[in-house]
Amino acid sequence: INDVNKRLMNFYRVLKEKPKELIEEASQYIYDKAEYYRLRTRFNEEHLSDVEDAAILLYLNKTGYNGLYRVNSKGKYNVPFGRYKNPRIVDEERIIEASKLLENISINSERFYSVNKHAEMGDLVYFDPPYLPVSETSDFTAYSKSGFGYEDHVLLKNTCLDLDQRGVYFVQSNSYVEPILDLYKDIGFRIEIVQMNRAINSKTSKRGGVNEILVTNIPKKKIDTQ
Ligand SMILES: C[S@@+](CC[C@H](N)C(=O)[O-])C[C@H]1O[C@@H](n2cnc3c(N)ncnc32)[C@H](O)[C@@H]1O
Structure with missing residues (x-):
């Protein structure tokens, strides 16, 4: 698989190689407006480890408005908080299953x-x-x-x-x-x-x-x- 978006490809790489760490990290995040904006700022401002970057991307995708991925002209992720009843942020089974599916897949970030x-x-x-x-x-x-x-x-x-x-x-x-x-x-x-x-x-x-x-x-x- 290939995508020019390096963060998306980092997500797939972590999903493939470190699914348990991804689950552990993302399970710490709760569905809450203040938590959402704290993590969104962290995602935009800090230098994150590959696992944390992937975990926050997963969280933002599950809790952000309409599941959108959108960045502004400076490359900052700017999707607002989304309203959901009880969003499932971490689906352990699917993560483990996806990780197995990716076992022999090479992950690239090229045009x-x-x-x-x-x-x-x-x-x-x-x-x-x-x-x-x-x-x-x-x-x-x-x-x-x-x-x-x-x-x-x-x-x-x-x-x-x-x-x-x-x-x-x-x-x-x-x-x-x-x-x-x-x-x-x-x-x-x-x-x-x-x-x-x-x-x-x-x-x-x-x-x-x-x-x-x-x-x-x-x-x-x-x-x-x-
Ligand atoms: C419709 S989305 C597909 C998302 C992907 N199939 C997935 O399920 O995550 C289009 C994707 O094309 C990527 N893209 C944009 N320009 C590209 C380029 N020149 N080369 C490769 N990928 C590009 C974007 O980063 C975006 O993720």
């Missing part, structure tokens, strides 16, 4: 196009890029707030073309918006429209039932017969 260095013929690569927001599509060349704009989507498409040329399979999820559909039409890749249930959306009305797309070079027959 997505570096996949070209690693993938070999017959491999399958899954891309889960930041989506091009629907509202930005009127001027979709504008810099995306996520730091991943239209130009990055063009680069991602070229990366997919390179992989395809080398006999590497790929699946990419993306938003169902005109500029993305335009990028992938007429080049021979398959586009499937899928209905997603979105847990993360600031507007409750928009959670659930969102159309997204999967772009892939896996022939339909190959999926049907396996």
Whole structure:
């Protein structure tokens, strides 16, 4: 697995290598507004050990508003406290299970196009890029707030073309918006429209039932017969 977000990849590494320490550390944190802001400040200001960094990230993810991960222009995590009935911060069983699943997985923090260095013929690569927001599509060349704009989507498409040329399979999820559909039409890749249930959306009305797309070079027959 790979993500340019080093803190996210630190989380996966700690989950893989030190699940018990992660459980022990995160179990000390309680669901409370003052505790949330204390830990958020600590997360932004202190130099933390890898375990503490991962434990606070887990805590903020489970107790922050809508489970969002958002940073400001200075890279500071700025999601406000979230209201939940009785949030489960540490699910020991899932942590241990996830740790086992990660046993033989290498965890990297590079830009997505570096996949070209690693993938070999017959491999399958899954891309889960930041989506091009629907509202930005009127001027979709504008810099995306996520730091991943239209130009990055063009680069991602070229990366997919390179992989395809080398006999590497790929699946990419993306938003169902005109500029993305335009990028992938007429080049021979398959586009499937899928209905997603979105847990993360600031507007409750928009959670659930969102159309997204999967772009892939896996022939339909190959999926049907396996
Ligand atoms: C839709 S999220 C996917 C999250 C991930 N699949 C997970 O479950 O934790 C998109 C991710 O792309 C990452 N990202 C943004 N720009 C990137 C780049 N140039 N190369 C690699 N990853 C990037 C972001 O850090 C973000 O975590």
